[in-house]
Amino acid sequence: MITSDTILFRVDETSDLPIWAQLRNRMAYLIRTGSFKAGDQLPSVRSLAADAKINYNTVTKAYRDLELAGLIVSIRGRGMFVQKGVSVEDEEASAIDALLESCIRRYLARGMTYDDVRKRMNAVAETLERKAREAEEEKQSYGNT
Numbered sequence: 001m002i003t004s005d006t007i008l009f010r011v012d013e014t015s016d017l018p019i020w021a022q023l024r025n026r027m028a029y030l031i032r033t034g035s036f037k038a039g040d041q042l043p044s045v046r047s048l049a050a051d052a053k054i055n056y057n058t059v060t061k062a063y064r065d066l067e068l069a070g071l072i073v074s075i076r077g078r079g080m081f082v083q084k085g086v087s088v089e090d091e092e093a094s095a096i097d098a099l100l101e102s103c104i105r106r107y108l109a110r111g112m113t114y115d116d117v118r119k120r121m122n123a124v125a126e127t128l129e130r131k132a133r134e135a136e137e138e139k140q141s142y143g144n145t
Contacts, residue, residue: 020062023059029098044080045063104117
C-alpha cells in the first residue's frame with residue numbers, strides 16, 4: 001500500500017486550478033510515470049485528506065475523476081487501486097503526456113474550449129518551428145561566409 005506521504009502532494013496556492021484538479025493531475029502523473037504500479041493500493045480518502053490538509057470531498061472528487069479516466073479502480077470494502085490495465089511502456093513519453101494533459105486542463109480551467117486549446121497549441125508549435133528554422137538558416141549563413 002502506498003502511504004499518503006509518498007504522494008508528496010502540496011497545494012499550489014498560486015495555481016488557477018482547483019485543488020481537486022491539482023491532486024488528480026499529480027496522481028495521474030505518478031501513475032503514468034510508474035511511481036505507482038498497477039495493483040498498488042492508494043491512500044484512503046480520509047488519510048490523504050488529513051495528510052494533505054485538504055477537504056475529504058476534494059480527494060473524493062479527484063479519485064472519482066481518476067476512476068472515470070480508467071487510471072484507478074474502487075474495490076468495495078478494500079479501497080482504491082491503480083488499474084491493472086495501466087502500463088508504462090515508455091516512461092519518458094508518459095511523463096511528457098502527463099505534462100501535456102496538465103497544460104490542456106489548465107487552459108480548460110481558464111475557460112478555453114478544446115478547439116481554443118488546439119488553436120493555441122498549434123500557434124505555439126508553429127512559433128517554435130519558425131524559430132528553429134530561422135536559427136538553422138542563421139547557422140547555415142555563418143557557414144557560407
